[in-house]
Amino acid sequence: MDFFKRISQQRMSAIFYMLMAIILIRICAIFIMGPMPQDAYYFFYAQHPSLSYFDHPPAIAWLIKASTTIFGKNIVAIKLGDSILSALTVLSVYLLARLFFLKNIAGKAVTLLLSTLMVSVLSLISTPDAPLLFFWTWTLYSLYRAIFEERRVYWLYSGVLMGLAFDSKYTAVFLPAGLILFLLISTKYRHRLFSPWPWLTIVIMVLVSAPVIIWNYENHFASFAFQGSKRLESVGSFELNPRFTLGLIGHQLALLIPVLFIFLLRGVYLSLKDWGQKRVFPEKKKFLLSFFLPIFLTFFLLSPIYWVKINWIMPAYISGIILIAASVKEKWIEYQVIFSFIIHLGLLAEILFYPFPIKSDDTWVGxxxxxxxxxxxxxxxxxxxxxxxxxxxxxxxxxxxxxxxxxxxxxxxxxxxxxxxxxxxxxxxxxxxxxxxxxxxxxxxxxxxxxxxxxxxxxxxxxxxxxxxxxxxxxxxxxxxxxxxxxxxxxxxxxKNPMSQIDRKHQLTFIKQKSTSYPYINLKK
Structure with a gap:
């Protein structure tokens, strides 16, 4: 029986209503929550159209430009765009999960995903992760069709989707990495490495990523340097700080809700253990692991020497949640939803009454x-x-x-x-x-x-x-x-030029003689 129908029946009706309440809280927050600095900064992107931007690719600017064009130039419009795209991502995860499981298990995966704070963050705070996760999910969907159903046209679609994911956030480099990893570890599909299709997919990805590449070329690769080499220099100092790892674990526990995060670690461990004990391991599980382990392990291994932000691991959870959905019993899904409902009630109280002031500029107040x-x-x-x-x-x-x-x-x-x-x-x-x-x-x-x-x-x-x-x-x-x-x-x-204190190798284009005015459209309501 469909899992969504089951949770609406008497035994689990309370869980159903709690899940609906969580969704309702998110919808209400769109209209009562003030702007976060991230909303403002990426609206600033949208008001200054460019092939790409210094610290991120352009997809978030496209999203905000579209939402403010349709719904008007106001804070609600910005958050509506994020929320609608996040809802489409959840739907996409369901469709992806249906490729691997029956409706019941796919329903479990979506229930687990909907119960997370990750969806709330994506819906209420503008970040490049919103378009990234949307295109990431559809890339996995398209690659599944290309590999397991041998539909060649989906290799081309996959390249376009990978490129759009890269136009969202540089974390998308883990998509071609995951594809190559899967083909390497797959006994059945390894031969595809010697066909042109995976490589054509990557070529198309690069072509679709052209706006980002061109902007970087014209600006002395400033964005690539900022997101890549500058951070690698910090990693190179190799100063161990266990608090970074503890902080990362705490953030991920909060992001997924503890029940799901613990089951995710348990499920991945048991899958790897099962793989090690068997000569034959399901190819579809290898596929899901290939898009979970690289990004998850990379950032966890970096965490003792570098502060990993709360959202960097998000894409891994798409395939990770689908991987473990079948093994999570309904009892634990109930606990997950109850935990999430309590946390979201607290979130709503914080938005409405602000009982615990945030000692940071990352706030919607004031x-x-x-x-x-x-x-x-x-x-x-x-x-x-x-x-x-x-x-x-x-x-x-x-x-x-x-x-x-x-x-x-x-x-x-x-x-x-x-x-x-x-x-x-x-x-x-x-x-x-x-x-x-x-x-x-x-x-x-x-x-x-x-x-x-x-x-x-x-x-x-x-x-x-x-x-x-x-x-x-x-x-x-x-x-x-x-x-x-x-x-x-x-x-x-x-x-001296006011940029003399900055590494001019990466920011030579500071003062451009293109404009003497400061065009801007305000969001007064």
Missing amino acids: WRALWQRTEIYKQKYKADFVFSADSYKSSATLNLYSDSFVLGQNVIGEPALHFDYIGTNLSKLKGKCAIFIDSDPTFKNIARGEPNPAKLKPYFQSVNQLKPIIIFRNGKPVRKFLVYLCHLYNPFPLG
Whole structure:
């Protein structure tokens, strides 16, 4: 019997309603949750069309451009785009699971997936992982058709889908790696390595990835260097830090919910043990393992020496969940859904009432109020421009609301991710006055901060600290922003280019003479 029908019957009706409640919480959060800095930053991508971007490929910009074009330029539209694509990914996982199992087991796989915080993150926070997982899932679907059903046209589809996955996020390199690994370990299909089809698939992937490759070529391979060689340099230092591994385990337990994560590890271990004890091992299990183990093991092995972000392993869980779905008994699925329901109730309470303030800029609280207060300061002191210097978060999120463009930390000679590549001609700002917003996420009090930050001195003739912007929630201060009025900007202190502190090998295109204005469409609601 179909698993979805079973969970709607009397014995499991509570589980069914809990699962529906989890989905409803996600839908409600679309409309009541404020913008995350990631939403703002990738909207910034969409407002500056490009073949690719400094820190990520362009698919997330395509998604946000499409959603804001259809639903309007507002925060809800951004989150709707993410949520709709995530729902399509869940449907795609069901269709993929049906290739391996009957409806009952495929239903189990989707129930497990829907119960995770991973789906909530993908639905409510804009990241390149949303399009990546969509195209990743369809790539596996297409490769299955090509390999197990011997339908040659699907090799071509697989190449296109792999390319689109790479246009979403560089993690997609694990797709051709997984394909080659499977063909190497497969006794039945190894001969396909000597046919042109797998290699044609990879060639097509490269062709579809052309926007990313061309952008990197035109910009001295800045993005590849940022995501590749720079991180490899950090790994090369080889300083063991067990807390990184513990942090990764904790994050993955939260992302999948402990029941599923433990069963996933158990299921993969038993599969490998079974493979080691048998000469014959199902080819379809080898296929699923080939797209789980490489990415999962790579990042876990890196974790003692490098901080692995919570979302990097996400693609592995598509095939991993399908692999273990048949072995998870309904009792444990019940526990998984109950855990997830409780966690999502807590998430809803946090969004609505914010009982536990987040000591980080990665929050949805206070951005509109920050913009409103910043506008008051700008008008009162007749400042010519506003900028911030906390990577991208304050600048990007203020830009959601502001009619005039809020600049990044390249104003004071610091690398500013894709803010460095939009054609801002800083020399046009010489002699102007600015408002500098400096977030203090771990503030201890609401008093003024450092009177004259050293990083501002070389670029402005004088700096005066203004009253901090304090954001209150439930009568308590939850966010603090230091504010400085900066006079007479000099973009080239001591005759030096403000990018002189940055590795110019990778960011030679900082100041482009393409634009003297800052076109932007705000998201005022």
